Amino acid sequence: MDDELTNWAVHTAEAELGGSLPRRWAHSQGVAARAAELRTVLGDDAHLLRAAAVLHDVGYAPRLAATGFHPLDGARFLRDVHEADERLVRLVANHSFALLEAEERGLRNALEVEFPLVEDQLLVDALVWCDMTTTPDGEPTTAKERVAEIVGRYGADSLVGRFIRRASPEIFAAVARVEAALSAQPR
Template sequence: MDIKELLIWASQQAEIYVSPLGNRWLHVQSVVEKAREIGSVFNEEDRCYLIAAAYLHDIAYAPDLQRTGFHPIDGAYYLRQQEQERLASLVAYHSEARFEAELRGLSQELHQFEPEHSPVADALIYCDMMTNSKGDRVSFSERLADIYRRYDKNHIVSKAIHQAEPFLAEAVRRTEQRLTIHK
């Protein structure tokens, strides 16, 4: 599949699996919109992968794709089945999922996927962290507040985000710096 076909395929997969999920679909659409906006800082291939990953980062909230109950890993398993290894990596590790995977006892499953440490991975975090759970554009601090409002401080998601926060902030900072340089 060429890079343009990849985008069409990713949007179709998101439509099938995520569109029935209400606010999750609004969130994904807004993340995609943000990825399209900032995509000009990348070459065509990386831009397409960023947008495709934006479409697919939450795909495994779909009940049909759940295996472990942790959407980044479940999404990565699905993408690997579709022979989309780079997308599997981006989805598996999106928004510093490694912290929650560890708390859930799923580090071994996560490590089946090679992490991508790249501007594209940073940009996916940036797009996800600039969009709240209802698809509204927000600042990084507002996004964190949204997460902490939705999950009690003892919830695994809150604990994981608290641990991930400095790494998320750094990815956001690096992306903002890249965007400033390319203006």
């Protein structure tokens, strides 16, 4: 069942992003590769994390971009079209502190009501770590470099720039918690 979830997630993400947004697809594959590094930390939830990692940006697909806010658009697609696992959908909806960006966009209430936060902090942090330590081209990076890249790409005063600067202390804290959990694993 867990391999089925991962395989379905990869196929779905590739179908939506592979042709229309190849760079976003490369990023999603890189995020999923990072998720594979956390198998020993997450145990039974490792497949769920890998599925959420490869699907986290599916809402960028042009045909899915109803609101223009990819976490919400992607989560609605996964829920409404695929009837995907609720925790998976909620992880996609809330990845990388999406509530803060939703607030900037006037969509916080919609996101909170439709997709409450996943309560497993390590799982939430793990998805942040995967996303925020992967470049747009799918290569590993540091969270500080990734935040700087996002600010540089969008501009410090843009909606995304304001969001990422506001979220950066939370992003860095989540990344630090995951890195502590990784370093605590036996080698």
